[in-house]
Amino acid sequence: MILEAKEIRKSFTEGKESFDVLRGIDFGVERGEIVSLEGPSGSGKTTFLSILGCILTPTKGDVLIDGEVANAKKLNDIRKRSLGFVFQQFNLFPSLTALENIEYALNVKGIRGREARLEAERVIEAVGLGDRQAFLPRDLSGGQKQRVAIARALAGKAPILLADEPTANLDSVVGTQVLELFRALAKKENRALVIVTHDPKVRAVADRVVKIQDGRLS
Amino acid sequence: MVDLATKSLLHDKLRFLITVSGVAFAVTLVFVQVGLFLGLMDNASLTIEHLNADLWITSHDTKNIDFAHTFPETHVKRVRAIPGVASADNLIVWFMNISLPTGSVEGTEVYALEDFTKWNFPWNVTGGNLEDLRRGNYMFLDSSAEHRYGGPFAIGDYREVIGRRLKIIGRSTEAKSFTTTPLTFMNFTLAQSLVPSELRGNTTYILVKLEPGANVEQVKAEIRRRLPYNDVYTGKEWAARSRNYWVESTGLGLNMYLTVFLGCLVGIVVVAQTLYTSTMEHIKEFGTVKAIGGGNADIYSILAKQATIAAVLGFGLGALMAYAMRPLIYKIDLKLVIPTPLFAYVFAGSVVLCLAASMISFRKVASIDPALVFRN
Known part of the structure; x- marks a missing residue:
């Protein structure tokens, strides 16, 4: 398995009270597999995604990337090397063009110069925005922004892609197009894809649907 | 390498202008105040230096x-x-x-x-x-x-x-x-x-x-x-004594130091405030940098570069304004003396103070949780 979570527990403390958000989750995903992680609001799915993405550390349990435990001291490196993110709000840099948004992410991952430029051009072509690469985010539609975000996640060949509600800010038709594109590219490049969603359309592109409720998988 | 720092700084042109203007104002203030002071000091001992006597004998x-x-x-x-x-x-x-x-x-x-x-x-x-x-x-x-x-x-x-x-x-x-x-x-x-x-x-x-x-x-x-019942000085000693009299008796020195201090303070406050406001508005972008694997060093390099750009441009503009004021000041029988070392000191001071101002923003960004990228 490329991504594995073992007995993940997460508690948050607010004042004197402690809340258990995740109550012991075991989870795994293979290369090339697409998993839809569904659950109602407050079920803990975004917290779980943050832990899978090595952004949050679990209170108990381990995340394993390609069989290796994600050490809390190396989370930055793991994110650079192995993970690509797609956010609900796109989170593109407004001052950078579509191509530069992708290239900058590659720069952060340590890929620079011509290599970064070629890889950014490859992925922006792959999401069908070759003719929009010099556009600033403000000049792109919601669907186009999300495609740039997908290209940014794909860039650098991270084996694991994590998406948080990627269709939440898109209309139904565009949302479907984005999901199909996302699925096609993940399959073609043999990437594992975990999508946190409320959107039933995601089920259509997922290989497996996992439900989370009250901090447990059901 | 994509230059996020510069592009982000130039993206909001009005704020960028305010930041650079703040630095330029402070730099002009320092140049004019110190330049006037040096000009007055120059006048205070001008005749002593041109008479070029080895020794001066004065009444006690x-x-x-x-x-x-x-x-x-x-x-x-x-x-x-x-x-x-x-x-x-x-x-x-x-x-x-x-x-x-x-x-x-x-x-x-x-x-x-x-x-x-x-x-x-x-x-x-x-x-x-x-x-x-x-x-x-x-x-x-x-x-x-x-x-x-x-x-x-x-x-x-x-x-x-x-x-x-x-x-x-x-x-x-x-x-x-x-x-x-x-x-x-x-x-x-x-x-x-x-x-x-x-x-x-x-x-x-x-x-x-x-x-x-x-x-x-x-x-x-x-x-x-x-x-x-007389005093005797070398030319240099007498020139220094004449200059020091004006510095000490008129409060000119204190006035200059105070204005330079206030100029620096204004510069720091303007740069710190605009950088901090900009940082808070772009906090999610910094969160994104962290989420995609960037560390605090990546973020500080962005803030430091922005502060340095503001310092360099503000210094250039401020120095230009000070130079433009020289003929006007000369018309009222005053001199603006700006020696080369002063340029170097003010330039270094501008960069150091702008970097110090950016530390406030950095402290904020260093503590942000990259998980905020998942929040709406």
């Missing part, structure tokens, strides 16, 4: 060249007899009244020597012959008088100095004092005759030239021994 505890006190002119003979002294001459520096064609009376600061050519003083003569000053009731007037006295004058014009009609037979430029009172040059005995009650038989300074290889300290000690 004279504070600066402009506020001279008298002592017997015959002291100069005792000085000339000291081994190591090549020559010594009396100099009178004295404030007198001058009547103008308009009927008004103004002050003038008279420099009186027996032989002006020997001392090459005034150093920048633009008309007339200094040799002629000893031949009658004649005077040279510095060009700065035109502005101060509210009208032009010409060689051949007459002016009354303490009731005596003197002919202007020459003019100089650049001869100034700290007080901005125009300088007049006349023969030593003529000056004595204008103020007989105080100057007859008296001088205010003795200028000394030493023989090559003479031991300065030994000559000074001998002068002190022979003139126990």
Whole structure:
């Protein structure tokens, strides 16, 4: 398995009270597999995604990337090397063009110069925005922004892609197009894809649907 | 490498303009304040430096060249007899009244020597012959008088100095004092005759030239021994004493330091505030940098670069504005002296202070949780 979570527990403390958000989750995903992680609001799915993405550390349990435990001291490196993110709000840099948004992410991952430029051009072509690469985010539609975000996640060949509600800010038709594109590219490049969603359309592109409720998988 | 720092900074042009303007304002303030201070200090010792005497003998505890006190002119003979002294001459520096064609009376600061050519003083003569000053009731007037006295004058014009009609037979430029009172040059005995009650038989300074290889300290000690009620200084010591008097007695130094401090404070506050506001507005972008694997070093390099760009551009603009103000300041008989080391110090100060201002933003960004990228 490329991504594995073992007995993940997460508690948050607010004042004197402690809340258990995740109550012991075991989870795994293979290369090339697409998993839809569904659950109602407050079920803990975004917290779980943050832990899978090595952004949050679990209170108990381990995340394993390609069989290796994600050490809390190396989370930055793991994110650079192995993970690509797609956010609900796109989170593109407004001052950078579509191509530069992708290239900058590659720069952060340590890929620079011509290599970064070629890889950014490859992925922006792959999401069908070759003719929009010099556009600033403000000049792109919601669907186009999300495609740039997908290209940014794909860039650098991270084996694991994590998406948080990627269709939440898109209309139904565009949302479907984005999901199909996302699925096609993940399959073609043999990437594992975990999508946190409320959107039933995601089920259509997922290989497996996992439900989370009250901090447990059901 | 994609330059997120620069592109992000330039993306919001108004804020960028405010940041650069803040730095430029502070830099201009520092240049103008320090430049004016140095210009005034330059004037305070300008005549001392141009007279280029090795030693100055003054009455006891004279504070600066402009506020001279008298002592017997015959002291100069005792000085000339000291081994190591090549020559010594009396100099009178004295404030007198001058009547103008308009009927008004103004002050003038008279420099009186027996032989002006020997001392090459005034150093920048633009008309007339200094040799002629000893031949009658004649005077040279510095060009700065035109502005101060509210009208032009010409060689051949007459002016009354303490009731005596003197002919202007020459003019100089650049001869100034700290007080901005125009300088007049006349023969030593003529000056004595204008103020007989105080100057007859008296001088205010003795200028000394030493023989090559003479031991300065030994000559000074001998002068002190022979003139126990006078003080003796080297040219540099006397120039420094004259400058320090104005710095300490007028609060000029404190005023300059205070304004420089306030200028720096304004610069820091403007840069810190605009960078901080910008950082808070872009906090999710910084969260994204962290989420995609960037560390605090990546983020600080962005903030540091933005602060440095603001510092460099603000410095350039501020220096340009200060330079543009020089002719205006010169028109009001003041000088803006901006030496090269000052450029280097202000540039370094601008960069360091802007980087320090960016630390406030960095502290905020360093503590952000990258998980905020998942929040709406």
